[in-house]
Amino acid sequence: MKNNIVAIASVLLVTFSCKSDKKEIANVDKNKPTDYASLVYPQLDTENSRWFFFSSACRPFGMVNLSPDNEIDGAWGSGYRYITDTIKGFSHIHGWQISGVSVMPVTLSDDNTKTVFKDFYSKFSHGNEVVTPGYHSLEVERYHVKTELTSTTRVGFHKYTFPENTKSAVLFNLNTVLGPSDNANGELRQINDKEFAGSVVATPTHRRPKALKIFFKIELNASVNTLQKDEETGNYLMHFNNLKEPLLMKVAISYTSEDNAQLNLKTELPHWDFETVVQDSKDHWNSLLSRIKVEGNTEKQQRRFYTDLWHALQGRRIINDVNGAYPDNTGAEFKIGQLPLNTSGKPKFNHYNSDALWGAQWTLNTLWGLAYPDIYEEFAMSFLQYYKDGGLVPRGPSGGNYTYVMTGAPATPFFVSAIQKGILKENLEDIYDALKKNHLEGGIMEKAGYEHKTNIGGGLDFYMEKGFVPHPNPKGKFGGHQDGAGLTLEYAYQDWTLAQLALKLNKSEDYNYFLRRSKNYATLLNEEGWMQAKNVDGKWQANYSPYTYEEGFIESNGAQSTWFVPHDYDGLAELMGGKKEAVEKLNKQFEQAEQLNFTSGTSHASELHPEYRKIPINYGNQPSIQTAFIFNKLGRPDLTQYWSRKVASKVFGGLSPSTGYNGDEDQGLMGSLAVLLKIGLFQVNGGTEENPEYQIGSPIFDKVTIQLHPDYYSGETLEIRMINNSDSNVLVKKATFNDNLLTDFKVSHKDLTTGGIFQFIMQDKNE
Template sequence: MLSFFMFAKAYSQQPADLANPLVATTKPRFDFFAAASLPYGMIALSPDTHHGDLWSAGYRYNDPYILNFSHIHNAQTAGIPVMPVTGACKALQGLEASRAKLDHTTEIAKAGYHKILLPDYGITAELTASQRVGFHRYTFPAAKEAHIIMDLTAALGPVNMVKGYAKKVSGNEIEGYSVNAPTFRRKKNCTVYFVARFSKPFDKINFWKSATDSTKELVNADFTDDKKAGLYASYYNLHEGEQISMQVGVSFVSIENARMNLEKEMPDWNFEAAVARAKTAWNDYLGRIEVSGGTRKQQVKFYTDLMHTAIGRRLTEDVNGEYTDNTGPKPVVRKIPLTASGKPTYHFLDADGLWGSHWNLNILWSMVYPESGNDVATTFLDYYYNTGIMGRTSWGGQECWVMVGDQTVPLMAALIQTHRATFNTEDAFKGAYKNAFPGGTRDRGGYEAGPSPKGGGIDWYLKYGYVPIEIRDRGDGYNRGGASMTLEYAYQDWCIANMASILNKQKYRPEFLQRAGYWKNIFDSSTGYTRPKDTLGKWLTPFEAIGTKRGVNHATPGFIESNASIYSYYVPQDVKGLIKAMGGNDVFIKRLSADFESAVSSGFAAEHGEHYAARVDYDNEPGCHLAHLFSHAGAPWLTQYWVRQVKENTFGDTTSFAGYRGDEDQGQMGALSALMSVGLFDVQGLADVNPTLEITSPIFDKIIFHLPGKKTFVIQTSTPSGKDNTYIQSATLNGKSWKSFELPFSEFARGGSMKIDLGPTPNKAWGTSLGSVKQTITKK
């Protein structure tokens, strides 16, 4: 593992100190904020200030009160709230009754640690975590009575609870569980088990249950098992400064496994040692990319971005490798193989889908975090083994069919093409092939979980060569935009063709290459836009490339969370063909430039929910590649300019108000922002045979990528003193002149160094004179 003594010279702080979990927390998703956590850890222990939905819940910086601290913060699973109080206990009245003012005066939030004062009670709360255990330390004032509340059936974020159970095990230990009710996205129950230990034996333990539909009552027993269940541990006559710690082991499998997780990961009550372990874990993760130069603000945002790539998806297996498969009639416990040292060989993740991740996470994972990308790929491959269909979403051990298509294929293709894949590639191809026909995941529209899905339209795609507009009225799923589906399926088919090529399955390649060209079937040359068609082959009329009124799912008819203006650029598998269809380089550049000029005042992002009206929208996945397209039309200096504008105006802030626009979406926008910072990208998502990285201008003076195999790739920049560093003037690779905007991934992966001279004016000769590196290396 990487040592971090080198940071002492470059920084006054390490990456874990620079990352700021409070960035953009004014109106975040429930799963957005995580300080007391580890990379990809099951636990995200943090304060909750608002519940009731996914899109604006959890820890919101400007809310007036803290309602509780809870341990699970995923898009569709939640659990185990805790709240310390002094004075008379009001736990039976709900979370609001025990709330405390949210006070930022002495707050500290860092990667792996959170400290905050609850002024109403005079309690200082400190939080940290291991992968599967939350560690609380509460410093109390002098108090005649104090209580630690666990409301096990309180609604948390987007999740209601069906029931809760808790039992006193000893004078300082409680065990139990909370049952997450189904949500719109997750159709079945999900149980979160726990074992909680207290550093000081409680003086009394009180359990409650429901008395009526709206009231609760204490029970005269050492347990509760009810639809309204909870407990509070009471302490009397605490002295000033007395500390009580609490450790909560969690499992999605069983109480026994929660106890095993607790005993394995938190062997003692040394809080400072636990914080140090968490910080080391974050430094190991964040330090895979080491930067120097730029401004401190840019460094803070960079490591905040990288932190976000590791908090949107969370492991669900226990220390013994067991996880819950909840895809069948009843839950089944399965087990991941263990390493020689007794650790799971991969993580089974609670993960949103990968819609659009080919323009952010897939690239970053392939470059420096291949184990993370492989964990995601293997999780969805496990669904193939468990259900016969390779998955695209995993919440609570269930396949939830988020968004559309087969989003796992571009990730698998990228890992295979970059030689980073550790999963079974033969089985991955079998799963991808099955999903590309009726009977696979492309049968299903968004969240369509029924036994006879029709909302994905893969049968129509094969019949007509596109998914017609009528798909909006077929099936019971969401996100049924036929034009968007056609474009996404065509890109995914191209990924399968490339998988076939490298896996020596050439007989499959021609069919999927033909399907990769289906984008042409819905490109209307008379308008220059992708345009929905019906089953008779007629264009949708009337047609708006940019919407004037909100349609279904924030989109214009036939599209998903976007419009024709943006989706018309969604042809990563054939960018040259798209440019030609739009009129050639000059026409393409003029059109795309006008799109970007129109978006300056909006910060290059639509307000969330208004995607239908945008021409450039870095608030959402379908347009994450737009600025990089200029390079492919022969104008890499315009890519350099607009990437820098988007980086600074859309993703550059580090306040609680901004830093990400709209839906950060489980690390995708963090990954995109990080890639813009280091000046590397790939419009094709590294899914091509012999993939390349596209070079833009980095914002840092020096970047060291720590690669697998103990290799490094170093980028150094130089800029005339006091000058703008937007434009590339010249570059060298390992001491030799480099004039292409494309860098073979193989050159990056073997390690080396690149020097880039930057300046304030475009060098329109750089990046254009060598033609396509991709073509050159393909011919070799």
Template sequence: MFSKCVRAAAAALLIGAAADCRAQVTPADEVNPLIDTHKSRWFFFSSASRPFGMVNLSPDTGVDGDWNAGYLYGEKYIRCFSHVHDWQLAAVPVMPATGEMKGPAGYEAYKSAFSHDQEVAKVGYHKVYLEDYKITAELTSTKRVGLHRYSFPAAQDAYIYIDTAAKLAMMDAPPDAKIRRVGDKELAGYTVLAPTIRRKKPVTVYFVVQLDKAFDGYGDWSKGGSAFVHYKFAQSGRVQMKVAISYVSEEQARLNLAAELPHWDFERVVRESKQEWNEWLGKVSIAGGTPAQRTKFYTDLWHSLLGRRTFSDVNGKYIDNTGEKPVVRQVELDAKGQPVRSTYNSDAFWGSQWTLNVLWSIAYPKLMGDMTQSLVDYYTNGGMIARGPSGGNYTFVMVGDQAVPLIAAAYQKGIRNFDVKAAYEGSRKNAFPGGIRDHAGYEAGPKAEGGGMKYYVERGYVPLGNFGTGGHREGAAQTLEYAYQDWTLARFAEALGKKDDAALFQKRSGNWRNLFDKSTGWIRPKNMDGSWLEPFAPTCLGSNCRGFVESNAAIYTYYVMQDIPGLIEVLGGRAKFIEKLQGQFEKAAPARFITPHGKHGENWVDYENQPACHMAHLFSYAGAPWLTQYWVRRVKEEVFGNASPSGGYNGDEDQGQMGALGVLMAAGLFDVQGGAEAEPRYEITSPLFERVTFQLDPKFYAGKTFTVAARNAKPGNVYIQSTKLNGKPLTGRFWVTHKEVVAGGVLEVQLGPEPNKSWGIVSR
């Protein structure tokens, strides 16, 4: 059947008129989940998923490893459909088949070829044709329940394998898994996910499987850890299957299933999934732009609403795995007995001060507060605010205390739907020896010291030395990260009236100066004896230069967001600062401002990874906002503009961070300081679209909408000529405050092909 839009377009062609069908295209329709799937991580790809879904059901072409695993566009075979693609979590792989029963032989035996020509992938729905079995498989989901629909050909024998004892993704084979037959339409069980180098403890996933047709046979293998159901079809047949999960218990999995999917109406679930996605994506609307730009914009926004996966059940119960034994906890309930929020798994918030923290605070303030409380729960339960929690425990991914910039920014922007007292206590604890900063990358245990906090407190910097364990024990980067985090904590303390703490952390925020080498003009690591690292160069070959985390001195020298005037001063003043930074962008341009993942030490600017994501915006602070406009647009188009399966995120989309960055660049808004300042503000750059409108949450903000309206927005017009806020000229600054944004209104940005070098200039 042709849609009304298609029929209208055809009729318009016959009469020579134009047909505009944009009104019928929703934000969810614009999303393309296949963008940059040629080389992605286990948790990158989602299709049959809800916003922040516990279940994120999709086909897996690769089942081994963290990188280059999950769904990869160039692969020829589907090996299973699994239900969890999360930070250090993967679970419940299933696969339909016909012919000989091959389940015990594993993925390689029962995989099937497929073709993109017979594939549909969109938000909340995925459809593939399994060529080896002539099966059409369709997938959708609620937040905690996966729903499958398999159309089998006429075949004597048809199977569905539930291979829960098999190795999957980054983990070893489950140390324990059990599945049992409950009836002729139901199975239930659990699988214990083996620890990983990041998630140090096992975690159990409980599941309930229900089918809409009684099966003709049942069997299991792997000592009852995996199973199959058997059907006999004399003619073609259709089977639907629900898979509900919980990290708490089988009973809770049943509760999730009963609450979220009591029926078998597949089309209804697809429709409701799209509706829910449109509610979230519709918080930001756009006008103008090319089809590819619109697709990339909403795919970016979609990614920002995917990665942090729900960990609590429908009634708010969740597992706390921070102690010796798992403990069932309860999210707070409202007056009607419903949970007021979810708790989440998440990769690190490393670098999110420029991405998720900024976007969420404008468009999704409740989410930002809920995410904050989820991290603070770990302080209440386990003694430290979390850094990259997975399976109810810490993973200590990356370095420092990445939660405090999120917490401080939320508080400063009036987002306070979290335990402020506990948040401050936990943030302060993490800023001293024994807190989470002392845990180097993935360093667990009660006596972690790889973070070097005793040296940071005593000396004002972290030296290079053989102390602690874990990864990322790189003193210069640690010092820079801690100093910025101290500044955000100082602002949080100041806002709470804690003057002594504010003064302490403000002073410590200047520790970056202890590693600035005037003789070279770069941040430079120091050895344990206080001497400068030799030999030294701003870039190097490999993953990172000594002393820097996945980066180098050429990039980390600019990691002084809390004192940009001070940085400009030590680099020789505005003119020399601009010359230095401009030279780095020119050197990085031939490589598209990125490096291949794992070679972060090699380029002068690296938008493939987090530490450099603010660099193009620094020109504005030095008195050259037109250079920010120029380089931001180039980065947006050359690094993040691709809307095909072969590009768009460059391999490292850390659970929505690069997606959020793409949204902000397209909207012409950014925040170098991350929102923790006393009066948060957003730097203005050139919008990509004619109009970007944020729907403001009335529970948090007084305004209804805030619109960035670009006048004369067309290719080549990347320079701001003038700006108006609610009809009044905006002069003498290159920013708009958070208060002005959330009060609602319109920011008009006049664009042109040549720079206006007087716009946005702040008097010294």
């Protein structure tokens, strides 16, 4: 709630300590506090969710993200799945390639005492379930146990109400497949009748090549009668005497040591007041969700908006302890790293586990850069910590190590945007050197997806020599996503962003070199105006169709990827015959895509469907999510307004477990995209040029108020006011910013962050 923001500053410092001496953002409206967390619908799209998608009893970016699991075999199609009615445990870690510490409350009888270690799953009903950010409650029907969950950043807090006169127990399922990896070598030992400690190993995966040990510390409010170990499964059962009061259990985790798990517990949760933690968690969420206030439209669309915003603030998980210790797996041997501390002895920033920043240029760069620059800075500092430890700025780290998830060097536009917006101001020369390393031999560009042991699959040598990455790679198969045309387009854009930083730092030779490389996209545009792969001899791909999926293009087809030139739409249009021809081509693609609701089905798996994979624009995955705003760059802002509003409605308008993101919601990327579409602000090139510009779309709400962080921006608030807004009035008849007419439907970052008021007068597309 807005009037609680200052009061809970101490809570925020636990999680976001990068700027621990900075003031909190001012409240927008102190007289009408709003519980934004209550508007969030956590079960959105949970029929299609993957391991790290769903969250409930967790804090923003929490190390602990405690929730029930009803599918556990595999990263995709696992975790909390709405249509599966069986609970298989409540686990504490749902991260990118990490899982761990699954528990289950049970009751014992003569019938199940000998079988409970293998047969403990239970039915549950959504009718007895309550899910809100920071809290999850349901009944484990088999045992009639009311289960309630909440957490701090690093400590899971359980409340179990057992039936009277039953033999109560808690099963620790420490040796099991759990989402993306096996949990193995699980151990639990008793310290006293109310305290326990243990560990479990998250075994290596195809994506995370090294094992990760997870330590945990447990405290209970009731005495354990017996700790039983099952030799066959290696799992444990805590037996209790007849419990007359609810059982409370704290489970703190650490990736470094048992002592640090204990420290996390004592620091974050020294008391036993369950309801206070639930309220603190809600306050924590509200402090962040309230930075963007929307008014108007329907209650359903407001709920969907805050659900999107909630997704944009989670998924990527903290891995350091409260004292700054963190797992460093970047070298040959595991080490415990130490983050720098401020004068109060707290970490200057947190360290993160993160899926790739692939597509972040159109999502996190803009949303975090606008409303959450403190979070943006902290993630950048975390990625630089990986560079200090392992020598490379990562694409997506897991378990304290590189995973080489996806392709290219997507951290480059992420950092360049932060620098151009003034979020990162210090050590720019060092940051440039770190980013540049990834664009040359020995850098991360050379590695294809999950290519851990070689530097060949990315085809960077061909790109530098020939101006394109051939498809197929004549040297062989070394990793995933070795789609040469897609790699070429990605490298060219990222080279352009690095060139902008070189220009800022007066590195003229580097600027000219990377600017030349950024033109390499043009080598792949065929006579029909489609991007098309070439083989190593420079010959066009045989039997080519722009609608063939993943044949030269990464998680996309040629039609979608033709527009992956975020840095040079003027140049692309010229190659297509002019802006008029480019507009006609793109508009036709949107008309065709609308017939399939702009996505390849309702889940990532549907992209391979014979019909869905032919869609010319796909808003279910990252490669073409910028396309509606390209019209702005081509002189047709009306088409940006028209199509972006259509996409916001058809792709990101639902509010049910069966749909939501219609594809691949990679840890807040699509949630961020939905927010940007609905507030009508976007950055086609990821905000990477000097004084970045925002393209204006068609906001769906009558009023949007964005709080601007006082430690980064001079303005207090940014308001967007809509006149005559409706589902049919989607075109902007007149646009002003601080009473200045906007004829080109764009505004600079400097102007925007000084605060002020947009006013849009809307009209029907037929007027």
